[in-house]
Amino acid sequence: MTRPILPAAATVEAEQAAIAGGTPETDLMENAGAALARAIRLMSPWRPVLFLAGPGNNGGDAFVAARHLLEQGMQVRIAVTGAPKRDAARWAKGGWHGEVELISEETEPAPLLVDALFGTGLGRPLGEELQAHLMRLAEGAAMTIACDLPSGVDADSGEMLSPIPRYDATVTFGALKPAHRLAPAMQHMGDVILADIGLGEVESDWREIGKPELPAPDPVGHKYGRGLVHCLAGSMPGAIALSAHAAARAGAGYVRVSTSRMIDGLPSAIVQTDSADALDDERIGCLLVGPGMGDVPPLLTLALTKTHPLVIDADAIKAVGEPDRLVGHDVILTPHEGEFEALFGEIEGTKADRALIAAQRSQSIIVLKGPDTLVAAPDGRLGFAPPAPAGLATAGSGDVLAGIIAAFRARGMEPFEAACAAVWVHGRAAEVAGPNFIADDLVAALGPLS
Ligand SMILES: NC(=O)C1=CN([C@@H]2O[C@H](COP(=O)(O)OP(=O)(O)OC[C@H]3O[C@@H](n4cnc5c(N)ncnc54)[C@H](O)[C@@H]3O)[C@@H](O)[C@H]2O)[C@H](O)CC1
Numbered sequence: 145m146t147r148p149i150l151p152a153a154a155t156v157e158a159e160q161a162a163i164a165g166g167t168p169e170t171d172l173m174e175n176a177g178a179a180l181a182r183a184i185r186l187m188s189p190w191r192p193v194l195f196l197a198g199p200g201n202n203g204g205d206a207f208v209a210a211r212h213l214l215e216q217g218m219q220v221r222i223a224v225t226g227a228p229k230r231d232a233a234r235w236a237k238g239g240w241h242g243e244v245e246l247i248s249e250e251t252e253p254a255p256l257l258v259d260a261l262f263g264t265g266l267g268r269p270l271g272e273e274l275q276a277h278l279m280r281l282a283e284g285a286a287m288t289i290a291c292d293l294p295s296g297v298d299a300d301s302g303e304m305l306s307p308i309p310r311y312d313a314t315v316t317f318g319a320l321k322p323a324h325r326l327a328p329a330m331q332h333m334g335d336v337i338l339a340d341i342g343l344g345e346v347e348s349d350w351r352e353i354g355k356p357e358l359p360a361p362d363p364v365g366h367k368y369g370r371g372l373v374h375c376l377a378g379s380m381p382g383a384i385a386l387s388a389h390a391a392a393r394a395g396a397g398y399v400r401v402s403t404s405r406m407i408d409g410l411p412s413a414i415v416q417t418d419s420a421d422a423l424d425d426e427r428i429g430c431l432l433v434g435p436g437m438g439d440v441p442p443l444l445t446l447a448l449t450k451t452h453p454l455v456i457d458a459d460a461i462k463a464v465g466e467p468d469r470l471v472g473h474d475v476i477l478t479p480h481e482g483e484f485e486a487l488f489g490e491i492e493g494t495k496a497d498r499a500l501i502a503a504q505r506s507q508s509i510i511v512l513k514g515p516d517t518l519v520a521a522p523d524g525r526l527g528f529a530p531p532a533p534a535g536l537a538t539a540g541s542g543d544v545l546a547g548i549i550a551a552f553r554a555r556g557m558e559p560f561e562a563a564c565a566a567v568w569v570h571g572r573a574a575e576v577a578g579p580n581f582i583a584d585d586l587v588a589a590l591g592p593l594s
């Protein structure tokens with residue numbers, strides 16, 4: 145099961161729908177505050193807590209959580225920016241019978257800080273003074289938790305409108321927001337805990353990429369049944385060798401490399417051939433072109449003359465020229481930001497918007513790589529990768545990912561699912577191989593994960 149992701153406006157709509165369906169807004173807030181209190185008690189049952197409560201419903205959540213914790217015997221203080229501006233927040237404050245202090249330079253830090261200043265309603269950078277208090281009180285705490293979102297991030301883009309502390313955890317409600325899985329905001333969230341607050345089943349084409357269900361090998365099948373991956377070597381065979389090796393370790397039944405000269409160091413299980421008609425083999429489950437292609441654009445042209453499912457990576461992306469050249473083909477494209485911009489040019493919007501627009505234009509699956517990799521489909525599906533080790537930004541890591549995608553595609557997964565599954569496995573392989581690894585270690589870690 146993967147967790148749904150909703151932009152802020154869609155979150156409000158889901159909230160309004162629940163209210164229209166008969167769930168009072170104060171129930172939603174009660175559920176949110178109770179969930180926040182439960183998470184706090186799980187993470188730090190005895191530290192005295194200081195809540196910072198903002199003027200809106202994010203602050204309202206704090207008043208509810210504080211009431212629960214006080215009832216459960218914890219030491220709780222609340223410092224506010226001012227009077228609540230929203231009805232539900234006023235209701236929540238009404239339920240709090242303890243002290244309320246105004247956030248100022250006199251506000252003393254506490255061992256546990258809960259930031260409930262702003263959530264999805266943040267519309268502009270925090271005021272300088274408030275921002276300084278937040279930083280000071282976070283530095284003075286042994287543990288910091290954000291309510292819904294760290295105050296200062298833009299919920300939809302993951303941009304930081306103000307500098308923010310790094311939190312130990314973020315407790316969010318109903319659905320994740322894009323900022324929970326987009327850089328740079330995602331690096332400040334700590335553990336992201338998603339609480340069900342009674343919004344009902346949250347429908348969303350945008351989801352966090354979770355552990356995939358990979359096709360089980362057919363016990364009586366033959367090697368072609370488990371997928372034939374065919375790789376096209378270019379001027380730098382080392383890269384395609386990594387991809388081919390990764391495809392084999394990721395469970396492709398048969399991996400073949402077209403190369404004009406023998407590539408050293410490839411396992412003998414990987415077949416090397418220089419015959420051109422090998423590409424007409426209709427058993428090919430996925431054709432991979434790009435890693436180490438170098439300046440050999442005819443290889444991409446050749447691949448596009450075939451009808452096999454394609455993974456187009458690295459140098460081949462730059463050789464595409466126009467996105468609509470891919471329309472009509474079955475393509476998974478795996479650009480990093482530079483390759484993306486070279487092919488699609490400047491596209492306005494958040495990273496999520498840009499990936500989806502590119503998928504539409506090229507009618508391809510787009511794997512837009514980065515610390516926050518996204519997988520976009522022309523039909524609007526969008527997968528957000530969970531955080532993966534920074535070490536993945538290492539030479540050859542992209543070649544390995546391309547090989548895993550090709551293997552999962554050849555094993556019969558539909559392109560969007562194959563790309564999402566490969567991104568997930570690639571990240572877990574880095575965790576297994578970590579903290580310092582080279583791309584070959586990623587390949588070695590793939591077997592048990594695939
Ligand atoms: N998702 C749900 O179903 C639920 C969400 N809850 C919580 O509600 C907040 C969103 O509440 P909202 O009142 O819309 O906005 P905020 O509390 O984030 O912001 C308050 C208010 O502050 C003003 N404002 C915005 N930016 C600034 C700024 N930089 N400086 C000063 N003031 C600012 C603006 O007017 C905002 O309206 C959500 O995050 C959840 O925590 C519900 O409690 C439970 C259901």
Ligand SMILES: [K+]
Pocket residue numbers: 202259260261262263290291292293294295
């Ligand atoms: K917050």
